[in-house]
Amino acid sequence: MTTPADTPDSPPWAPPGPRPPAGPEAPRAEVPDSEVPGSEATPAGESRAEAAPAVTAHGAGVPQGPEAAVGSGMPPGPAMAYPAQAQAPAPFPGSPYGPGVPQGPGVPGVGPYGVPAARTxxxxxxxxxxxxxxxxxxxxxxxxxxxxxxxxxxxxxxxxxxxxxxxxxxxxxxxxxxxxxxxxxxxxxxxxxxxxIVAAQAVERIDERVREKEGASAEPFAPDGTARPEPSPEPTETETTPSTLAFGRTHTYEDGVKVTVSVPKPYRPDGFAAGYEKGDTALRVTITIVNGSDEALDVTTALPDARDAEGARASTIFDGSRATEMFRGTVLPGKQVKAGYAFALPADADGELQIELAPKLLAYEPVIWTGPVK
Known part of the structure; x- marks a missing residue:
């Protein structure tokens, strides 16, 4: 007779079915304790069954199979089937994280030992x-x-x-x-x-000054009723001073600035001279500027222009002997500065040299110095 536990479709943990009636029990022969190896003698008047409980494969006092029903007043039944314990899954090959846990690359976003990946x-x-x-x-x-x-x-x-x-x-x-x-x-x-910000403030101040000057020129009288003083004229040469002078003469401007161009002297350039060709007439002059005004004078733009009588430009000579020394820097009030310039006139020049010079470009009118050359 098959029971639900013996049916292949039944799960292993299903309860056992009704047991069949037990048949006649076969007589059991008793073995003396002295004949059982490894056992001790049982005291007289006490049987082995009373001395110790029956030990089965499932523990002491636990009935096992049909034999457990003997003497218990219950009919014996078939052996109970217990479900087998589930075994742990085998670990992944080469996995350092234990059984059943895949390696890091198999779990996105998780690094070794479950540490989150670094963000960069x-x-x-x-x-x-x-x-x-x-x-x-x-x-x-x-x-x-x-x-x-x-x-x-x-x-x-x-x-x-x-x-x-x-x-x-x-x-x-x-x-x-x-x-x-x-x-x-x-x-x-x-x-x-x-x-x-600084540039914007500077432009604003300049605009204010321009507006003040325009308003002052439009109103001939000051707010207190007095006449406004006329602005001082720009420094120019006096009408009695000629615009052309001979070499060696001094020209004086109205503000006290004085300019003198010396008489030209022959000059011999060295072998590395620039601006001079063989056969040209080389001349050198010394220019002196005296600042007689009350303000500093910038003489950087005081550049003489040399020509002959016909207007042909004379070239400036530069050599290793410092034939030409240009003006540099600023002259303080009451001070003077000197500079030498060498010029080369073509061989077919008419023998006259003209030098035009202003102590400061656009601030003073230029003056011409002229004279014959030998």
Missing amino acids: GLGVGALVIGVVGLLFGIVPFLFWLGGFMGVLALVLGIVGYGRANRGEATDRGQAVAGIVLGAVTIVVAAAWLVVL
């Missing part, structure tokens, strides 16, 4: 934004955009540096570079802002 986006982003922001920051009219990107790069770099310190990222170097570039960009943008 903030440091790289800070570096890129810092470079682009610095390029915009050096442009005069785009510095505001560079300043904004510099602030963004600085913030991202600081956050990325903090993550790198906590072990959550590996872009510490990029984060530090982004912080530095962001700070430099902010400084450059701030400098441009200061420059524009």
Whole structure:
């Protein structure tokens, strides 16, 4: 007779079915304790069954199969089938994380031993934004955009540096570079802002002065009723002073500035002279400028122009002997400065030299010195 436990379709943990009636029990022969190996003698008047409980494969006092029902008043039944314990799954080949756990690459987003993968986006982003922001920051009219990107790069770099310190990222170097570039960009943008503010204030002051002068020229009287003084004229040469002088004479301007051109003297250039050709007439003069005014005089633009009587330009001679020494710098009030100039006249010149000079270009009228040359 088959029971639900013996049916192939029944699960192993199904309860057993009704037991069949037990048949006649076969007589059991008793074996003396002295004949059982490894056993001790049982005291007289006590049987082995009373001395110790029956031990079965399932433990002491647990009935097993049909034999357990003997003497218990219950009919014997078939042996109970117990489900087998489920075995642990075999570990993955080569897995260092224990049985049933795949290796890191098989689980996306999880590194060795379950540690999350490091993030490197903030440091790289800070570096890129810092470079682009610095390029915009050096442009005069785009510095505001560079300043904004510099602030963004600085913030991202600081956050990325903090993550790198906590072990959550590996872009510490990029984060530090982004912080530095962001700070430099902010400084450059701030400098441009200061420059524009100062320039705007300067333009405003100039406009105010121009408006004040225009208003003063339009009103001949001051607010208190007195006549406004006329503006002083620009320094010019006096009407009694001729515009052409002989060499060695001094021309005096109205503000006290004096200019003197010496008599030309023959000059011999060295072998490395520039502006001189064989057969030309080489001459050298000394020019003296005395600042008799109350203000400093810039003589950098005092450049003499030499020509012959027909207007042909004479070339300036430069050599290793310092034939020509140009004016430089500023002359203080009451001081003077001298400079030598050498000129070469063509061989077919008419024998006359003219030098035109002004102590300061556009501020003084030029004067001509002229005379024959030998």
